[in-house]
Amino acid sequence: MPFLKEYSLPELKEDFKRLGLPGFRANQVFHWLYKKGARHFAEMNNLPKEALQILAENYELNTFTGSNEYISQDGSRKYLLKLVDSNQVEAVFIPAGERNTLCVSTQVGCKFSCGMCASGLKSFVRHLTAGEIIDQLLYVQRQAKSKITNIVFMGMGEPLENYANVSQSIRLINSQEGPGIAARRITISTAGYLPGIAKLSAFDCQVNLSLSLHATTDEQRSKLMPINKKYPFKEVLKACADYFQKTSRIVTLEYILLRGFNDTLADAQRLVTIARDLKGKVNLLPFNPFPALKYKPVSQATMEQFEAWLKNSKVPVTIRESRGADIYAACGQLAANIDGR
């Protein structure tokens, strides 16, 4: 049976015709799903019994059958969500003052094997559907009893490789009849999937774009991120510049500092040139160590020194706090750990 959360409101109205349900029932169902967070048909108490019966006979309501929840000392929560086909994906809830950010997954496993990411340890299984993506938001919102204000596509998988489902989920997340999260509060992070960046430039919902750069020469980046061999980062940066030109959204360059790999003054100088050319900003990220990954984090002093090099060159830069290291909150770490890797 199809999942209700795969449908946009016009699509659901159309499908309801087939079942003899009037269009306004679709509006009611949407209200229950996206405003009230219903996870059982019985909760939809302004629909008649017969309509609820038709819904239960024709649609699945939830894309997850359960979850394990891990709560960090810093307040972030990681959910290992069980899909109906028994695959598992992760979503991480990160509260910070008024802002509640959710990091969502877009694929089960990943094809790209980036050296600093535990998701790359899990072979690619399949894309998540739009409903499975949006249900991460609905599920966590209900579990954490907090409204999600920001969403980042930075969990397991390369979102732009699953463009059709990701863009459909964003439309729904952004829509007034859905969760209604503004486009400026939605961020897509890519490892440099070039064909997807071009598509996103033409997308009618102008979200933030973030590039996982992490290295500043082809040789260095290909070692860390094999995707660079297929889509060299200089071409990717051109596509990011095009994205900025078309959308006026400043592109963020994500840079995980790895001890003895990308933490020298020469690295910082190359990063300055890249950021300036792109008119982008830089997020410096600490590395959350994980047993199966060979890289090591830098010290706080190195982090601050690297930040100072960028600041002195007038590049907008922020050190991002590490959240949830005690619960393996970095991308893919929990799923990989549960799998015993």
Ligand code: SF4
């Ligand atoms: S960083 Fe992204 S693209 Fe690279 S392995 Fe992890 S999930 Fe895949």
